[in-house]
Amino acid sequence: MKIEVLTLRELRMELRHPFETSFGLTRARRILLVEVTADGATGWGEITAGEGPFYSGETTETAWHVVRDFIAPMVVEAPLPSAGGLGPLLSPIRGHPMAKAGLEAALWDIEAQQKNLPLSRLLGGELEEIACGVSIGLQPSPAALLEKIEQELAAGYHRIKIKIKPGKDLELVRLVRERFPQIKLMVDANSAYRLEDAPHLKQFDAYRLMMIEQPLAHDDIFEHAQLQAQTKTPICLDESITNLRQARAALDLQACKVINIKLGRVGGYTEARRVHDLCRARGIPVWCGGMLESGVGRAHNIALSTLPGFTLPGDVSASRRYWEADIIEPEVEVTRQGTIRVPAAPGLGFAVRRERVEKLTKRRETWRAR
Numbered sequence: 405m406k407i408e409v410l411t412l413r414e415l416r417m418e419l420r421h422p423f424e425t426s427f428g429l430t431r432a433r434r435i436l437l438v439e440v441t442a443d444g445a446t447g448w449g450e451i452t453a454g455e456g457p458f459y460s461g462e463t464t465e466t467a468w469h470v471v472r473d474f475i476a477p478m479v480v481e482a483p484l485p486s487a488g489g490l491g492p493l494l495s496p497i498r499g500h501p502m503a504k505a506g507l508e509a510a511l512w513d514i515e516a517q518q519k520n521l522p523l524s525r526l527l528g529g530e531l532e533e534i535a536c537g538v539s540i541g542l543q544p545s546p547a548a549l550l551e552k553i554e555q556e557l558a559a560g561y562h563r564i565k566i567k568i569k570p571g572k573d574l575e576l577v578r579l580v581r582e583r584f585p586q587i588k589l590m591v592d593a594n595s596a597y598r599l600e601d602a603p604h605l606k607q608f609d610a611y612r613l614m615m616i617e618q619p620l621a622h623d624d625i626f627e628h629a630q631l632q633a634q635t636k637t638p639i640c641l642d643e644s645i646t647n648l649r650q651a652r653a654a655l656d657l658q659a660c661k662v663i664n665i666k667l668g669r670v671g672g673y674t675e676a677r678r679v680h681d682l683c684r685a686r687g688i689p690v691w692c693g694g695m696l697e698s699g700v701g702r703a704h705n706i707a708l709s710t711l712p713g714f715t716l717p718g719d720v721s722a723s724r725r726y727w728e729a730d731i732i733e734p735e736v737e738v739t740r741q742g743t744i745r746v747p748a749a750p751g752l753g754f755a756v757r758r759e760r761v762e763k764l765t766k767r768r769e770t771w772r773a774r
């Protein structure tokens with residue numbers, strides 16, 4: 405595989421509803437898309453960096469800089485044995501996993517087209533439908549949260565995750581449980597607590613949560629192990645699991661009982677599959693996280709979610725929850741059973757709506773093989 409043309413774009417896409425977490429409010433996304441032509445085929449990937457360095461150190465700007473000044477010059481024209489060969493080629497670049505993952509995803513799309521396989525099957529995925537859940541941001545009031553949950557359940561989703569932070573936590577969970585005693589419920593703290601909060605966090609044990617996601621520091625494993633030893637509610641790590649080694653450390657130290665896998669956070673499919681394979685061998689369930697992606701990133705999340713270890717519903721949900729109009733066709737839809745059907749067409753399985761992408765593009769840069 406030889407990359408002939410690489411185009412990086414930034415799109416501005418307004419969210420239908422602002423999304424609030426313990427680290428801030430997002431109203432519009434600055435989406436980075438990578439389009440690659442190699443051996444005559446075109447593939448798409450999304451760089452899932454946030455607008456600010458709050459979920460991870462990467463941002464829209466750092467990713468643009470690293471692709472423009474380092475990744476693109478290294479990869480355009482370089483012969484690659486396969487999409488999986490990108491990792492070793494980019495290994496001199498430390499960090500910047502989301503920037504790398506966006507490019508790698510486009511190469512996997514191309515490889516799947518070349519092999520005439522749906523991307524899910526090329527990856528080793530088996531499922532024809534994936535179970536999905538929703539991630540609900542912090543709401544202005546408890547009443548607003550309850551109403552939002554009601555809507556999502558009515559739409560068919562059968563796992564609800566709510567964001568929490570100190571002062572907006574136990575009482576909310578108590579109210580939600582009171583109103584919806586049976587639902588699959590979990591919380592995500594995005595690192596808003598400290599180990600000293602353990603006595604407080606233990607009180608979540610009363611509410612039969614599926615898990616509590618990333619309660620402590622974004623780069624910590626050790627203190628999560630100390631917290632997990634004191635709590636019944638399973639801990640799920642998101643931010644802390646940046647590669648296979650961190651996953652192994654977390655499992656060996658019993659810092660968590662569940663792992664959220666995100667393509668961008670771990671640097672792409674190759675590393676995501678390694679984390680998946682480890683968890684599967686150890687009997688640790690995984691699920692696919694979301695980063696408020698456009699349809700391109702969403703389609704990749706669907707493909708990843710078909711791997712056999714993804715036994716829990718993820719944060720992969722319908723385009724409609726985020727966008728007035730998505731940039732792929734068909735848009736991602738949820739069935740009445742709260743599932744998403746996996747496309748059977750070769751490659752990503754969704755067509756990119758070029759005219760819409762063009763309309764939303766704020767800047768673009770292209771590199772060509774000579």
Ligand code: OSB
Pocket residue numbers: 459538539592594642693694695696697719
């Ligand atoms: O922690 O899972 C997270 C969104 C942005 C950054 C981090 C997270 C999230 C979400 C939303 O929870 C998931 C989604 O709906 O895409």
Ligand code: MG
Pocket residue numbers: 592594617618642643664693
């Ligand atoms: Mg999370």
